[in-house]
Amino acid sequence: MSTTNIPGANGIIQNEPLLWEKGKKGRRGMCVPASDVPEARFPAELQGQGIDFPDLSEVDVVRHYTRLSQWNYGVDTGMYPLGSCTMKYNPKINEKVASTPQLAAAHPMLADGLVQGNLQIMYELQEYLAAITGLPGVTVQPAAGAHGELTGMLIFAAYHKAKNSKRNKILIPDTAHGTNPASAALCGYKPVPIKSGPNGILDIQSIAAVMDEETAGIMVTNPNTLGLFETNIREIAEIVHAKGGLVYGDGANLNAVMGIINARKCGVDVMHLNLHKTFSTPHGGGGPGAGPVCVTEELTRYLPAPRAVKEGDTYRLDYGRPESVGRVHAFHGNFSVLLRAYSYIRTMGAKNLKKASQLAVLNAAYIKEKLKGTLPLAYNRPCMHECVFSDALLQEDKISTLDLAKRLIDCGYHPPTIYFPLVVHGAIMIEPTETECKEDIDQFIEVVKMIVREAKENPELLRQAPMRAKMRRLDETLAARHPCLCG
Amino acid sequence: MSTTNIPGANGIIQNEPLLWEKGKKGRRGMCVPASDVPEARFPAELQGQGIDFPDLSEVDVVRHYTRLSQWNYGVDTGMYPLGSCTMKYNPKINEKVASTPQLAAAHPMLADGLVQGNLQIMYELQEYLAAITGLPGVTVQPAAGAHGELTGMLIFAAYHKAKNSKRNKILIPDTAHGTNPASAALCGYKPVPIKSGPNGILDIQSIAAVMDEETAGIMVTNPNTLGLFETNIREIAEIVHAKGGLVYGDGANLNAVMGIINARKCGVDVMHLNLHKTFSTPHGGGGPGAGPVCVTEELTRYLPAPRAVKEGDTYRLDYGRPESVGRVHAFHGNFSVLLRAYSYIRTMGAKNLKKASQLAVLNAAYIKEKLKGTLPLAYNRPCMHECVFSDALLQEDKISTLDLAKRLIDCGYHPPTIYFPLVVHGAIMIEPTETECKEDIDQFIEVVKMIVREAKENPELLRQAPMRAKMRRLDETLAARHPCLCG
Amino acid sequence: MRYLPHTDDEIEAMLAVVGRKSLEELFCSVPDACRYEGVMGLPEPMDEWQLTAHAQELAEAMQVDHTYNVLIGAGSYHHNIPETIRTVMSRSEFLTAYTPYQPEMAQGTLQGIYEYQTLVTRLLGMDVANASIYDGASALAEGLLMGLRVAKKKAKVAVSAAVHPHYREVARAYLEPTCYEMVELPVGPDGRTDLSGLAAIGDVAAVAIQSPNFFGVIEDLLTLGKDIHAVRALFITSFTEPLAYGLVKNPGACGADIVCGEGQSFGLPRSFGGAALGMFACRDEFVRNMPGRLVGQTQDLDGKRGFVLTLSTREQHIRREKATSNICSNQGICTLIAAMYMASLGGSGLGELARLNYSKAEYFKAQLRAKGAKIVFDSPTFNEFVVEFKEEFRPTYERLLAKKIVAGLELGKYYPEHKGRYLFCVTETAGKEIMDAVAGEVKP
Amino acid sequence: MRYLPHTDDEIEAMLAVVGRKSLEELFCSVPDACRYEGVMGLPEPMDEWQLTAHAQELAEAMQVDHTYNVLIGAGSYHHNIPETIRTVMSRSEFLTAYTPYQPEMAQGTLQGIYEYQTLVTRLLGMDVANASIYDGASALAEGLLMGLRVAKKKAKVAVSAAVHPHYREVARAYLEPTCYEMVELPVGPDGRTDLSGLAAIGDVAAVAIQSPNFFGVIEDLLTLGKDIHAVRALFITSFTEPLAYGLVKNPGACGADIVCGEGQSFGLPRSFGGAALGMFACRDEFVRNMPGRLVGQTQDLDGKRGFVLTLSTREQHIRREKATSNICSNQGICTLIAAMYMASLGGSGLGELARLNYSKAEYFKAQLRAKGAKIVFDSPTFNEFVVEFKEEFRPTYERLLAKKIVAGLELGKYYPEHKGRYLFCVTETAGKEIMDAVAGEVKP
Numbered sequence A, B: 001m002s003t004t005n006i007p008g009a010n011g012i013i014q015n016e017p018l019l020w021e022k023g024k025k026g027r028r029g030m031c032v033p034a035s036d037v038p039e040a041r042f043p044a045e046l047q048g049q050g051i052d053f054p055d056l057s058e059v060d061v062v063r064h065y066t067r068l069s070q071w072n073y074g075v076d077t078g079m080y081p082l083g084s085c086t087m088k089y090n091p092k093i094n095e096k097v098a099s100t101p102q103l104a105a106a107h108p109m110l111a112d113g114l115v116q117g118n119l120q121i122m123y124e125l126q127e128y129l130a131a132i133t134g135l136p137g138v139t140v141q142p143a144a145g146a147h148g149e150l151t152g153m154l155i156f157a158a159y160h161k162a163k164n165s166k167r168n169k170i171l172i173p174d175t176a177h178g179t180n181p182a183s184a185a186l187c188g189y190k191p192v193p194i195k196s197g198p199n200g201i202l203d204i205q206s207i208a209a210v211m212d213e214e215t216a217g218i219m220v221t222n223p224n225t226l227g228l229f230e231t232n233i234r235e236i237a238e239i240v241h242a243k244g245g246l247v248y249g250d251g252a253n254l255n256a257v258m259g260i261i262n263a264r265k266c267g268v269d270v271m272h273l274n275l276h277k278t279f280s281t282p283h284g285g286g287g288p289g290a291g292p293v294c295v296t297e298e299l300t301r302y303l304p305a306p307r308a309v310k311e312g313d314t315y316r317l318d319y320g321r322p323e324s325v326g327r328v329h330a331f332h333g334n335f336s337v338l339l340r341a342y343s344y345i346r347t348m349g350a351k352n353l354k355k356a357s358q359l360a361v362l363n364a365a366y367i368k369e370k371l372k373g374t375l376p377l378a379y380n381r382p383c384m385h386e387c388v389f390s391d392a393l394l395q396e397d398k399i400s401t402l403d404l405a406k407r408l409i410d411c412g413y414h415p416p417t418i419y420f421p422l423v424v425h426g427a428i429m430i431e432p433t434e435t436e437c438k439e440d441i442d443q444f445i446e447v448v449k450m451i452v453r454e455a456k457e458n459p460e461l462l463r464q465a466p467m468r469a470k471m472r473r474l475d476e477t478l479a480a481r482h483p484c485l486c487g
Numbered sequence C, D: 001m002r003y004l005p006h007t008d009d010e011i012e013a014m015l016a017v018v019g020r021k022s023l024e025e026l027f028c029s030v031p032d033a034c035r036y037e038g039v040m041g042l043p044e045p046m047d048e049w050q051l052t053a054h055a056q057e058l059a060e061a062m063q064v065d066h067t068y069n070v071l072i073g074a075g076s077y078h079h080n081i082p083e084t085i086r087t088v089m090s091r092s093e094f095l096t097a098y099t100p101y102q103p104e105m106a107q108g109t110l111q112g113i114y115e116y117q118t119l120v121t122r123l124l125g126m127d128v129a130n131a132s133i134y135d136g137a138s139a140l141a142e143g144l145l146m147g148l149r150v151a152k153k154k155a156k157v158a159v160s161a162a163v164h165p166h167y168r169e170v171a172r173a174y175l176e177p178t179c180y181e182m183v184e185l186p187v188g189p190d191g192r193t194d195l196s197g198l199a200a201i202g203d204v205a206a207v208a209i210q211s212p213n214f215f216g217v218i219e220d221l222l223t224l225g226k227d228i229h230a231v232r233a234l235f236i237t238s239f240t241e242p243l244a245y246g247l248v249k250n251p252g253a254c255g256a257d258i259v260c261g262e263g264q265s266f267g268l269p270r271s272f273g274g275a276a277l278g279m280f281a282c283r284d285e286f287v288r289n290m291p292g293r294l295v296g297q298t299q300d301l302d303g304k305r306g307f308v309l310t311l312s313t314r315e316q317h318i319r320r321e322k323a324t325s326n327i328c329s330n331q332g333i334c335t336l337i338a339a340m341y342m343a344s345l346g347g348s349g350l351g352e353l354a355r356l357n358y359s360k361a362e363y364f365k366a367q368l369r370a371k372g373a374k375i376v377f378d379s380p381t382f383n384e385f386v387v388e389f390k391e392e393f394r395p396t397y398e399r400l401l402a403k404k405i406v407a408g409l410e411l412g413k414y415y416p417e418h419k420g421r422y423l424f425c426v427t428e429t430a431g432k433e434i435m436d437a438v439a440g441e442v443k444p
């Protein structure tokens, strides 16, 4: 055993079968109220056979999920430096606010006058996000980042259509998140991949070379997925604008730059934010998220409808302009997520949001500095909220990035994002976020150093990892070859 | 590995230091409101040096306790057959009811008219407990079973004093829980231990032989701690009453007999209930509990004050008779526990409470029947809510009851109560409670059988157990020899 | 600030390590021209108790609060939610995890989603269900796009006018910039979709029917399915009230190819329409065209059963612009909640609860008929139905509002032809006395 | 019934195994004469939502609810409780465990209690603290009994009349059947305990002083301690407001031998007086006479640090009638909550919050004085103090009640000599505007 102090340790957990492997017909896990009306006859020809769900008692259900939860790892368990995902601490008070009965029980189709509280929340949140990005027009309908991207692309399309210019291409850097090209493609745009320059950021020429009148615009993630600020963003935006294109800003990495940059001044026309990341709303297992879209004054007319507006002291839903791209959500987006983000912003205020970005960057820069001697940096430039290393050194010992990641599990950490962005070989993308304190970061750094030593001294420790987790490595090929998607 | 399907498995947990081994001066884990008044000068001579608590952030605190919790095992984790403790499932809805803001925020010294809701709960709970026991006078002040016993002994003393008969002895069976003699001693009574008969219950003669006019009465646990019903209880009560004594019923095991026996008819004069057991209120780490005391009409005058009474449609606190033993709690007992028990009773009703007792007994009888070939029964008589085995067979393999218990931990179970009652050698006291389903009980039985096989085939598995838990066996002697009670 | 652990000393020390003099200096790579000028225009920070008080003010600004009886469904239903679900779901191992990219430390989420997928396939009678789409509306849009992918060359989809109006709006928005066309199918006087014009449309890749539909009417899916397959189109069904399938024949049993709908009824509060839960299922043969994540069963190195994300070659992070969808974050927590709800109810409870909803609605219909109101569509319905009153209903509506009852949804805004008619919903939460109160206010 | 998992078939099968024909037959060992006749007289069972509705009715029956500003302390204080505590404490591994009899699977509870013990010793300036007693009152009673044990032959204890009246009642009840006598010590015009008569009592095993006392007055513990030790009695201090020690010199620093009090202020809701938390601490030399459980540090077989229940030879389950107390179940959950609260506040926060409470009270005093009210005792106080108004205060009290303010506690019931005087408490939760509102109503 190394002398490094490791959070991960062996403990006991409980096995638990699948839901339908337990239970007994006739058990009940919740009440069905006694009927106070006569039982009505239902037409036989329309009636089903009954659904084959297991019958469980309340105890069965509670134990089942309690045990399952103990096989999981969350931010409350420990450090979760998953790059590009901003896994920061989720304040508990926001859960309480979100569960306020009067707000949480609201039906989404009630008349404006009956739901002023919720409309105020939507309206004020729109205002806050406008203030944070510098882009005045905001919709909170999109349910996640990718949904926001799609909304953005719909706006691109509507804008060009109004100008009736036919454009079928869009510029997307090779460092972009997969959702960017996928969202563009949904609107019939053909992504034109842009190589990032030798220093990991876009250079002006490469854009100038390809931007033309068939191109709807560009999608830029800034800070980009290498954790670098796109220094040429304004010049790039000018080139794109000059050709009549629009600039889409992927704001998933906003956590690095709140109160530091103004998207409008960067030349961004449309930008989505990932509230579930930057504004710390829990999204266990992959969601729910919220991906509001902020746009320039000029593009506001294209935003989805409805949006909350304020008139005097009252709030109402505005169904917008005929140019609106329409609806992207059945109702008002993931309102309960919006409410948590609203609480977070009200708790932090401008001062602490900016501080959060500064500390998020400080933590990443500190890790980069401390580990750059241990793992090769993808790009040695000032980093923002995350730093990216390559597997160049590990490979010498026939150790893969995956091995390192799995060993980190045994040590009690959630691994960083790996093999993304694609431009870095065996990428190891570390985003600590601002809510990790110095001791914990120092401990993490020591553990990574220890693991890299182990790669030389005891490589099997890595190749066999994880050994402590509930499962050893799982066979993903088998899963894909012989899909077993339900029991 | 045995083929028996074992719930316990290896998993990963997190190490976590002591609170003061982390943190940094200046961090803050909760808000202190900004002051809206001028800061006042405090007299220097009275001022302290400041308290040396660690300063932690909110994340530090949340992670600390999340990690600690993962080293624990509760009823929601799995079966917890701790004899004499009735570790049944704690319904979640009762937590919600107990946290109802209007009820939970009430100050205990407000005028009756301002707190009718809480008084109604106290009053109705008193009524329900009277209905359940058959004893009409009820106080809900005692904070736990032992507190109820003390209250009972105070009532004994007050009663005899009123009759001005000096009595300094009390009869207590050797199977009694330690709190019985301890509570009696607090009131200056000298316990006279009564041997239980060859069949594990009290026989009439042994009581007749010792009961006299110096004896205040008897404390009987029924069903007793061997899980047996004291069949002679009425005859015993008659003997005690004949000599002017009183009968105290320890109701900790009420879970076996709700709606089945009537304490009054058994000749019991005073009885405490353990609401935190029978009425399923969570008491993690050892409490809080609630130990209401029920008495006969005749003894009602001695009950602690105040008690809730109803007049017309309003409720008030009655400060009782001059003969009252006075107060045993600063306010109204563990009200939040009472509220949970109240919710439980309102949810179950008479029908389901009786059913619960029947199923609790059925589960215990089933385990007794299935395991009596594997482990020697202490007494082969019809059992109530729990069954007790001895270590007679294990000893042949130089395996102790403790070894068996620790091996159960590795298998994913909380062990039964061990080495109690003292009259059974190496006692193994199993109380499944009614909320365990048949499959889980069958699985438990299989695991116990497997362990007994292991005792022969692979005894080290037991002697070295636990191996899966966070810690291996802890040195209790060291702890007692060199007490280290704070850091 | 309690969420920011760094003390000034620590900041100093860390800045020293990275060789910066100040926090500002960390951003030296940001050109001045890009910088935020001044301070963001946001309200001053609130402490925990100011925030709680503020939330209370907002709560009081809700004229219709949780104490009202809101007799509206229309895609968002009021059902009882057991406290167990809130309790178990609040466990941080579930709540504060993210997408299970590292299966060895996310088996709780993965088995939970696998169970969700399985329960959903059983509920809908389909072969595969994914790990969720944003909501019922985007699920429909994704379903139509999937239908177009499967059908290859065809460029049209047809959607029943009895599909939730908002769902149709979303589908239209998704399709707008594409080369695809969306046609609407009329609703007959019986409140069911009329397919008589279908053949004439031609070149239809897929047809989408909602059942129970927006009017609460249970469509004759079996027959519709036959007609749709007859024109070689894929049969897509949509739903807003999954509870119905506890009583009503499910889409799978009626030959549906793709099923997409909203799962909010299963343990999620109405919450002003979100967080929602897009349920999405299809037949096996189409799985590789399916959008969204999938969890599959596999083994670990010791041969132990475990679960992983699978078939991800369909997804954006691998396939990028060729992916079957752009979805990444989905409704994770909501899927677990829905699974917990289905597990708590069980097959027996589901049937019982569905029957209760149905009986309530039938009772309510009878009470309203007795007051001379007309149930507009006489086809069977589940827990919703459309009512036409003898007289202008608005004043009655207002009187009932004063009694804390929201008496249905006026349809004019969504269907001009149904102006003045009301869509009512009653679930197990609507006591007899509430329904009687409504009927009581209706002028005969 | 959802808490009872057994199906009828399972019951049949299990009965067969145990050789009984019916559930009734399981109770064959119960004589008829002992049996319950008929059905227990309890209300019909309620489902989860009927129960929730019923709880709401009870809530509405509380005229003074959580929205009121209750300016009463007197042993039960209104302090802010951070949501983190509720969240973390709701984890079932803490909540649904019991006494940590099996340390290997209860290290969470054990380390948590060990930390609680440590923080309490630091707060009170003592050497050892136990794992809790029921409440402040029983803690005092246990403290006095412990004092008598330590002092051996002596048969008297003295308790200040400024100790919470209910605590004294409880102590009296505990001592009543014993051979011990409890004497009360008078309170001087300065609101502090007067020990001048102490020597005369003679044969006193222990003297108990509360500080801040029931009148909110901070006793001069240092001096009192000297006088008490001078008569060879043990110096016991009691408290109802532990927050005070964030500002005021703690008992340990004043020479206390045994300290016992109420910990409710630290994260527990007032909850009508319970669940409460009896804090109990003493000097090392007395540890073996201490009541209640203790957690100690030790090692496992691998030499790893761990925690166990220890020194249990003092306790009833080992010592039976010779035990130092009869306590078994204690206030477990409450100790963890208090520890979480102390950890969340930290040393810096504790000082700041205590100062804020003090300043609020001083401000409030000034406002009341300005309206001609008299602060009865001019000794220093913490967040409570006694006020005498020029005129009968009752009408003002009623007017304030209508404004959702409960203006203090009238003392006549507890101290006839203070009839018509009010004990006020203001914590961080009492905004300036509330205090001004009270002063505003006072007739000058």
Ligand SMILES: Cc1ncc(COP(=O)(O)O)c(C=O)c1O
Pocket (backbone or CB within 6 Å): A084, A085, A144, A145, A146, A147, A177, A179, A180, A221, A225, A250, A252, A253, A274, A289, A290, A291, C327, C328, C329
């Ligand atoms: C850079 C970037 N863009 C877009 C997205 C997509 O956001 P979402 O997952 O909320 O759809 C992500 C999230 O992983 C991201 O990291």
Ligand SMILES: Cc1ncc(COP(=O)(O)O)c(C=O)c1O
Pocket (backbone or CB within 6 Å): B084, B085, B144, B145, B146, B147, B177, B179, B180, B221, B225, B250, B252, B253, B274, B289, B290, B291, D327, D328, D329
């Ligand atoms: C038989 C018996 N009597 C009394 C008690 C004491 O109850 P409590 O722990 O609530 O003080 C117990 C609890 O362990 C018990 O089992």
